[in-house]
Amino acid sequence: MDLKFSAHVEDFRREVRHWFETQFPKDIIEKYKAGQPLATADVRRSEMALGAKGWLASAWPKEHGGPGWSIEEQYVFDEELERAGVPTVTPMGVVYVGPVIYTFGSEAQKQRWLPGIRDGSNGxxxxxxxxxxxxxxxxxxxxxxxxxxxxxxxxxxxxxxxxxxxxxxxxxxxxxxxxxxxxxxxxxxxxxxxxxxxxxxxxxxxxxxxxxxxxxxxxxxxxxxxxxxxxKGWTYSQYLLGFERTSYARIGGKRAMLRYVRALATAGSPGTNERLIDDPGFAMRLAEAEIAVDGLEMTVFRILSAVAAGGTPGDAASTVKILATETHQQITELFLDAAGPHVGHRGPSSGTTPRDVATYFAGRAQSIYGGTNEIQKTIIARKVLGL
Ligand SMILES: Cc1cc2nc3c(=O)[nH]c(=O)nc-3n(C[C@H](O)[C@H](O)[C@H](O)COP(=O)(O)OP(=O)(O)OC[C@H]3O[C@@H](n4cnc5c(N)ncnc54)[C@H](O)[C@@H]3O)c2cc1C
CATH class of the missing domain: 2.40.110.10 (Butyryl-CoA Dehydrogenase, subunit A, domain 2)
Incomplete structure (x- = not known):
């Protein structure tokens, strides 16, 4: 199995990276990276910048005004968005209700709501x-x-x-x-x-x-x-939840966080110069988290391939929800260990920021939103395993 992206996808990655580095509002990236709250005007400006480029509704098919990207392109785009420190797109419009409107809505509803979702002007x-x-x-x-x-x-x-x-x-x-x-x-x-x-x-x-x-x-x-x-609202609501739960994967963000944890653990701690990465227990947990992200990535590719072939994420999205939540929590725990007592302070000794700590706390809530992990296990048992 060849897990490398094609030259075409790597060219696409360069184009996206260049655009984020040169065209996306820098002040928003700085504010977001520093963990400062974004005002409504910042959220709108951030999403409208993506919308003006035609990149906000990044997973939508061309017929509904999306870029019509392949799964690999969507994946690379998400990875680059996270890498650049662009605020996470508010998913309720583009990821959740958008597909419901273009799949089940009337022509008039599509005309009325899709443009404002696609260009980021409506939250x-x-x-x-x-x-x-x-x-x-x-x-x-x-x-x-x-x-x-x-x-x-x-x-x-x-x-x-x-x-x-x-x-x-x-x-x-x-x-x-x-x-x-x-x-x-x-x-x-x-x-x-x-x-x-x-x-x-x-x-x-x-x-x-x-x-x-x-x-x-x-x-x-x-x-x-x-x-x-x-x-028939229940049917539409469950269709929407399939997209919602799959969207929690955020592989790019997890990989960026893993790189960050590895860098922190490899740097010697101030004073003693001891390196956490030399602790076999820590090194094993880090390797386990990296392997878990590889597994999550394969599962997401499987689901997205089914969607690209005209299917829906379906009940398998519950698997992504659990895996995404558990790996996210695993990684943020490693981060706290690696950052040590300097966690949350920007400075040469740790390089961490308050937003990193907020990411750890927000990760706890992921077991709850989108349907709790206990409920996802019941869905998998009943609908995926047929128990
Ligand atoms: C950060 C965050 C953001 C959210 N955003 C939104 C949003 O934008 N829109 C929205 O509509 N909702 C949102 N929610 C709500 C979320 O979907 C609910 O909190 C969630 O579905 C759980 O419902 P509950 O809080 O009523 O807990 P309860 O249903 O009361 O559950 C309490 C506990 O009991 C367990 N439990 C309940 N029933 C069973 C069972 N049958 N078997 C086993 N265990 C069970 C649960 O797993 C949980 O641990 C958000 C929640 C959070 C934390």
Whole structure:
């Protein structure tokens, strides 16, 4: 098996790297690398820079305005984006709802929403979870009542990432209570500026504001804002989760972090000059993490090949979700060991930054979002292994 990329893909890598180094806003990269919070204007500017180049919706097919890249090109692009220190693209628009709109939406909906997602001018948020519905998502209570072509939305969404930066939110809403609970759910889009909609920040233990509560009090949206058929929202939501869970792989970021850990462990510690890499236990853990990333990479390539052939990530995406989470946590733990007492301080003795520490803490939450790892194991047992 030849695991090297072709000369064409390596040329493509050079082109992407050059563009990031010369054309992408430098101040945003510096702010992001320093671990400073990005304002909505920074997020928009960052994503619109990619959008203007036609590179924001990097995995979309050409027919929907994407670059139509091969799997290898998409992979190399992601790797270079991480390498350059460009902020991670907010996935709710391009990665999550975009494919749902171009697969299940009407022509009018495609015309209305895809351009703003593709060029980065519109941010989106994901309204799935509720205070009483997380792992058991199908028991959600958020209601959408249809009368004379208008839905009235009432309910409480929670843990809504990046809602403060969003222009739109896609929601799972109960439109009927007659059938089994999955069948009474519809997939509806709502502008964040709609009267009756309130965003309340949730600040997490690390001091960051990513999460929010979103409250709906008689919010009105036209029936046209429902994607696909009424009562089929569950099917669309699971299709979306396949893309979401596969997107957690972020191989480029993991490889960059591994290189970083190896460099820290190979440098002698100040004063004693002892090298952590000479500790056989540490060296073995580092090698195990590197091998785990190789395994994850192969799994992702398999899933992306299925998508390129017209399939969907399907339930195998649950495997990626678990592997991606566990390797991410493995690597960030190695990082903390390698950085030692200087962790989080920028300086010649460690070379680390506060964002590295934030990455460690954020990695804990990955076991929870996108459906907890326990729930992914149940999906694999039931749907992949047929147990
Ligand atoms: C950082 C972060 C960002 C998020 N962003 C979003 C977002 O943008 N939009 C959104 O809609 N949601 C978001 N979420 C919410 C996330 O999807 C839910 O937190 C998650 O699905 C778990 O639901 P819960 O919090 O209600 O926990 P619960 O469902 O109450 O689970 C609590 C614990 O019980 C376990 N458990 C529950 N049921 C079972 C079972 N049947 N078998 C075995 N174990 C079980 C779970 O694994 C978990 O450990 C985010 C969460 C986090 C942490």
């Amino acid at each position: 989106w948020a994901q309204g799935y979870s509720e205070p009483g519905a997380g792992s058991d998502l199908a028991s959600l209570e958020f209601s959408a009542e249809l009368k004379d072509g208008t839905y009235t939305l009432n309910g409480h969404k929670i843990w809504t990432s990046a809602a403060q930066h969003a222009d739109w939110i896609f929601l799972l809403a109960r439109t009927s209570r007659r059938e089994k609970k999955q069948e009474g759910i519809s997939f509806i889009c709502c502008p964040m500026g709609a009267p009756g909609l309130t965003v309340k920040p949730i600040v997490t233990i690390d001091g960051a504001h990513v999460l929010n509560e979103v409250l709906f009090d008689n919010v009105k949206v036209p029936e046209d804002n429902r994607i696909g058929e009424e009562g």
